[in-house]
Amino acid sequence: DIQMSQSPSSLSAVVGDRITISCRASQNIDGNVNWYQLRPGKAPRLLIYGASTLQSGVPSRFSGSGYGSDFTLVISSLKPEDFATYYCQQSFDSPRTFGPGTKVEIK
Amino acid sequence: QVHLQQWGAGSLKTSETLSLTCGVSGGSFSGYAWTWIRQSPGKGLEWIGEINPTGNTKYNPSLRSRLTLSVDTSKKEVSLSLASVTAADTAVYYCARWGFDVVGDFHYYNLDFWGQGTTVTVSS
Numbered sequence: 001d002i003q004m005s006q007s008p009s010s011l012s013a014v015v016g017d018r019i020t021i022s023c024r025a026s027q028n029i030d031g032n033v034n035w036y037q038l039r040p041g042k043a044p045r046l047l048i049y050g051a052s053t054l055q056s057g058v059p060s061r062f063s064g065s066g067y068g069s070d071f072t073l074v075i076s077s078l079k080p081e082d083f084a085t086y087y088c089q090q091s092f093d094s095p096r097t098f099g100p101g102t103k104v105e106i107k
Numbered sequence: 108q109v110h111l112q113q114w115g116a117g118s119l120k121t122s123e124t125l126s127l128t129c130g131v132s133g134g135s136f137s138g139y140a141w142t143w144i145r146q147s148p149g150k151g152l153e154w155i156g157e158i159n160p161t162g163n164t165k166y167n168p169s170l171r172s173r174l175t176l177s178v179d180t181s182k183k184e185v186s187l188s189l190a191s192v193t194a195a196d197t198a199v200y201y202c203a204r205w206g207f208d209v210v211g212d213f214h215y216y217n218l219d220f221w222g223q224g225t226t227v228t229v230s231s
Binding site for chain 1: 142146153168203210213216218223224
C-alpha cells in the first residue's frame with residue numbers, strides 16, 4: 001500500500017496568515033494527489049485534485065503543487081471558515097490512502 | 108447537482124453486521140465508481156472501498172474479510188455491509204463519488220461529491 005504522511009500534524013494561525021501543509025507519498029505517484037477540507041459536523045470537501053487543479057467553487061486562496069512524492073497545499077490568506085482539518089489522498093492506486101491530516105487551529 | 112443521501116442503522120452490538128445504503132440523485136450514476144470512507148472518533152479518514160456500476164470492487168485489505176459492497180443501478184444505490192463489527196468500527200461513514208476530470212492527457216480521480224455521513228456506534 002502507498003503510505004501518505006503529512007506535516008505538520010497541527011498548526012496555529014490567525015486570520016490573514018499564509019499557511020503551508022506538506023504531504024509525502026511513500027513512492028512516486030506522479031500528480032495523483034487530492035486535498036480535502038473537513039470541518040466538524042460537515043462532509044469533507046474536495047479542494048484540489050491532480051495535485052494543483054482547483055475544484056470548481058473553491059476560493060483561489062487555496063493552491064496546490066508538487067509531483068512525484070512531495071506535495072504542498074497553500075492557503076494564501078486564512079479566512080475564519082478555513083480553520084479545519086486538511087487531508088491529502090493519493091489516487092494513484094488502490095487502496096486510495098489518506099494522509100493523517102493537518103489540523104489548522106486559531107492562535 | 109449530484110446529491111448523495113445515506114441511510115442505515117446507527118447503533119449496533121458487537122458481532123452484528125453493519126448495513127448502509129447510499130442513494131444518488133442528479134448526474135450520471137453509471138459513469139462513475141462509488142466509494143465508502145469512514146472517520147473514527149479522534150482519527151483521520153480511512154478509505155473503505157469502492158464499487159463501479161458493473162459491480163467490480165476494490166477493498167481496503169484491512170477490511171476485506173468482513174466487507175461487501177454492492178450496487179443497484181436501477182435504483183442508483185450503493186450499499187455497504189460490514190460483518191462482525193467491534194467497537195473499532197465505530198465511526199462516521201461517508202459515501203462519495205469517485206469522480207474524475209481530464210487535465211491535458213491525464214485523468215485525475217477524486218472524491219468530488221459526498222453524502223452527509225452516518226454515525227455508527229458499536230457497543231457491547
